[in-house]
């Protein structure tokens with residue numbers, strides 16, 4: 001675990017349509033994570049198939065790709081202590097009905113097929129996902145930036 005651990009968090013099309021972008025960003029900022037990359041984009045099915053390559057073959061895969069390509073998503077990289085595991089705890093369980101109240105899914109959604117956000121499940125997948133969604137790289141956040149205009 002290090003202060004430079006990074007995770008890829010994505011607000012899915014339903015989260016964007018329901019105007020939850022600010023609330024989700026606020027939770028990560030308030031917890032103490034640093035936002036080191038941010039963009040909004042409408043992903044192609046081909047790009048999403050790469051992101052969800054591990055799920056190819058699952059019965060819900062075609063519907064998942066269609067849903068994820070149906071509107072813009074907000075792509076983010078957050079950095080800080082235990083970002084991957086704590087990021088997943090903050091999102092809640094894949095099935096919102098199994099997510100504790102206080103988690104993002106536990107507070108804002110009900111259906112597994114419309115669970116408003118994605119978070120990397122390991123440090124290795126985080127690095128792969130960051131490279132896939134931000135091929136030009138991200139901000140290098142160092143303690144030298146603390147106390148600067150960025151803080």
Ligand code: RTP
Pocket residue numbers: 055060064093094112113114115117118119120121
């Ligand atoms: P995510 O990648 O979106 O953070 O989700 P996850 O790791 O918690 O769950 P994963 O098993 O990787 O599933 C990816 C996304 O597929 C949709 N899903 N639908 N209909 C279903 O039974 C079903 N199961 C999964 C969800 O949108 C899930 O987040």
